Every structure is written in C-alpha cells, then in structure tokens.
Amino acid sequence: MKITGEHIEKLRTLLARPGQRFVIVSHTNPDGDAVGSSLAWAEILRGMGHEVTCIVPNKYPYFLDWMEGIDEIVVFKTDTEGRAVRAIEEADAIFCLDFNAVSRLEILSETIEANTTARRILIDHHLSPDGGFDLALSFPDSSSTCYVVYSVIEALCGTEAITRRMAEALYVGMMTDTGNFAFSFLTPGLFRAVAVLVERGISIPTIHNNVYNAYTEGRARLFGYAINRKMEIIQDGTVAYMSLLESEMRRFQFQQGDSEGFVNYALTIKKMKMSAMFLAHRRFIRVSLRSRGDVDVNLFARKYFNGGGHKNAAGGKSFVSMEETIAHYIRSVKEFAEEGHLG
Ligand code: 5GP
Numbered sequence: 001m002k003i004t005g006e007h008i009e010k011l012r013t014l015l016a017r018p019g020q021r022f023v024i025v026s027h028t029n030p031d032g033d034a035v036g037s038s039l040a041w042a043e044i045l046r047g048m049g050h051e052v053t054c055i056v057p058n059k060y061p062y063f064l065d066w067m068e069g070i071d072e073i074v075v076f077k078t079d080t081e082g083r084a085v086r087a088i089e090e091a092d093a094i095f096c097l098d099f100n101a102v103s104r105l106e107i108l109s110e111t112i113e114a115n116t117t118a119r120r121i122l123i124d125h126h127l128s129p130d131g132g133f134d135l136a137l138s139f140p141d142s143s144s145t146c147y148v149v150y151s152v153i154e155a156l157c158g159t160e161a162i163t164r165r166m167a168e169a170l171y172v173g174m175m176t177d178t179g180n181f182a183f184s185f186l187t188p189g190l191f192r193a194v195a196v197l198v199e200r201g202i203s204i205p206t207i208h209n210n211v212y213n214a215y216t217e218g219r220a221r222l223f224g225y226a227i228n229r230k231m232e233i234i235q236d237g238t239v240a241y242m243s244l245l246e247s248e249m250r251r252f253q254f255q256q257g258d259s260e261g262f263v264n265y266a267l268t269i270k271k272m273k274m275s276a277m278f279l280a281h282r283r284f285i286r287v288s289l290r291s292r293g294d295v296d297v298n299l300f301a302r303k304y305f306n307g308g309g310h311k312n313a314a315g316g317k318s319f320v321s322m323e324e325t326i327a328h329y330i331r332s333v334k335e336f337a338e339e340g341h342l343g
C-alpha cells in the first residue's frame with residue numbers, strides 16, 4: 001500500500017475547515033471491516049471537530065453488537081425518522097468505506113446519487129473501483145479497509161491519535177477480513193499496525209471471542225445442515241457449492257450474518273480450489289465466492305454473476321431461480337476451467 005503525499009495533502013485540505021458535516025457510508029450487509037473502519041474513521045473526524053453520521057444500507061450482523069459506538073450507526077433500511085437522508089442532504093463530503101462502486105449500496109444508492117452533490121471520497125481495498133469519486137484512496141493490496149484507515153491516520157496525524165476504542169474497531173476489520181490473519185496481503189506493516197493497536201490496550205482474545213464465539217444455537221445447527229446436506233462437489237473434487245433456500249433459513253431461525261464463513265469451509269478440503277454459496281433473498285440470490293491461490297473469483301464473479309470483489313473472495317447476484325442459478329454456476333465453472341482459469 002502506497003499512500004502518496006498528494007493523497008494526504010488533498011485529504012488535509014478537505015478536512016481543514018473545522019465544523020464540517022460528514023457522512024460515512026459502507027456497503028450492504030456490512031461486515032466487521034465495514035463497521036470497524038467506519039467507527040474508527042468517524043472518531044478521527046470527530047476528534048478534528050467535525051460532525052459525523054455513519055450510515056449503512058441494512059443491519060450489521062449481531063455478533064458485532066458489542067462494538068462501542070455501533071448504536072450510533074444509522075441503518076437506512078429501518079431509519080423511519082429520515083436521519084440518513086437528512087445527513088446526506090446536509091453533508092459537506094461523503095466518505096465511502098470498504099466498497100468500490102455506489103451500486104454496492106443497493107437500497108441506499110439512489111439516495112446517494114439523487115440527494116447530494118457533496119464530494120465523495122473513497123477509502124477502500126476492493127479491485128477496480130468506479131471512476132465516480134472525487135478522491136480515491138483505493139488500495140487493493142491492503143488486506144482490509146481498516147488497515148487502509150490505520151495507514152491514512154498514521155500519515156495524516158500520527159498513530160498517537162488512535163484511542164483504545166478506535167484500536168478495537170480497527171482490529172475487528174483487520175481480523176475478520178484476513179480470516180484471522182490467514183489470507184493474503186499479510187505484510188510486515190500490517191503486523192506493525194497490530195502491535196500499535198495492542199499498545200493501545202486492546203484484548204485480542206476478547207475481541208476474537210466476541211466476534212467468533214457469539215453465534216446462536218440455530219446458526220451452529222444450520223452450519224451442520226448446510227455442510228452435511230447441502231454442500232455439493234463437482235469438477236473432480238476441486239469445486240464446491242452450497243445453497244440455502246429461505247425455508248431452510250427459517251427452520252434454523254436465520255439471522256443476518258449467520259451464514260458468515262460457510263462458503264470458506266469447503267476450502268478446508270485439500271483438493272478444493274473454489275467454493276460458492278447461494279443464499280436466497282426475497283427478490284434475488286446472493287452469491288458468495290471463495291478461492292485458493294491463483295484461482296481468480298473476482299474475474300469469475302464479474303464474468304458470470306455481475307459482481308466483483310477480491311481475487312480470492314468475491315460476490316454477485318442472481319435474478320433467476322435457485323435451480324437455474326446452480327445450473328448457470330455449473331456451466332460457468334466448466335467454461336472457466338476450459339479457459340484454463342482453474343489451473
Ligand atoms: P461476501 O461473500 O463476504 O459477501 O463478499 C465477498 C467479497 O465480494 C466482498 O469483498 C464484497 O465486497 C464482494 N462482493 C460481494 N457481493 C458483491 C456484488 O454483488 N458486487 C460486487 N462488485 N462485489 C461484491
């Protein structure tokens with residue numbers, strides 16, 4: 001990650017006038033990185049004397065409920081008082097964290113497109129960001145947006161500005177987006193950042209426990225069901241997929257976030273190169289993709305599911321039935337393999 005002096009100077013200019021009103025938005029189905037980076041960035045901006053409203057399109061998963069300050073995040077979907085729209089209308093600038101295209105805001109996209117001409121600043125780590133940002137701090141070689149935010153803070157005002165609460169928020173994103181420090185882009189710089197967060201007094205075991213050991217019984221049983229009954233393996237044991245219908249989710253009292261990690265599980269099988277999860281929603285099927293090594297699911301998601309993400313973790317949507325979605329996946333995997341993308 002190379003944050004240039006130009007990036008920082010532009011940001012410094014933008015933040016110079018005190019008392020501005022800022023909005024921080026993050027993606028649909030906000031995860032630990034989306035929430036963690038939003039909370040930490042909000043606190044830095046507030047520390048500079050600005051007013052900040054954090055907005056997410058829909059609710060974050062319940063295993064993040066313990067995070068300090070999370071209650072202040074406005075959930076657009078259930079925002080009956082119009083706080084989100086008002087904050088967006090009044091915003092001097094909008095910070096877009098942990099996503100690369102306004103369309104990823106889904107139900108919130110229209111509001112951002114129609115209700116404001118405020119400058120948009122991107123702080124993110126997804127591949128191929130859209131061109132519509134006034135300033136883009138886009139670092140696809142960073143393992144998380146939280147690490148980008150950490151590095152921006154370091155360059156902008158020094159890590160002394162990081163409080164314990166911010167450190168906790170930043171650690172959540174670093175931990176969750178790296179699969180607990182097991183995926184790619186695990187640079188020395190990231191671990192130096194973690195060292196600073198530990199210096200601020202965070203408890204890694206407590207955070208780990210709060211995030212990963214906080215599921216419901218229904219989630220544990222749904223996981224067993226999904227692996228045992230719904231995981232299918234194709235392509236000579238190298239590609240997997242799993243699907244969950246709404247009726248199946250209801251049977252296990254499904255809550256937002258309960259399927260987190262399911263798609264990764266197939267990759268614990270030694271031969272596995274790529275895994276997919278199809279989660280039924282009322283109007284479409286959400287597609288999650290994971291891969292190992294050189295297999296590029298960002299490319300796969302773009303090509304076959306109108307989506308994107310990272311090389312080893314991507315997603316998209318399907319607007320046909322579950323059967324058709326699965327058939328499309330199987331055909332696409334074959335084509336992808338024939339083109340040599342599966343190694
Ligand atoms: P997840 O499977 O955890 O929902 O998403 C994995 C990655 O793919 C995330 O980085 C996420 O931002 C990206 N992603 C998920 N769904 C979509 C989508 O519909 N469009 C795009 N462009 N990216 C997505």
Ligand code: MN
Binds near residue numbers: 033034144145177
């Ligand atoms: Mn992220």
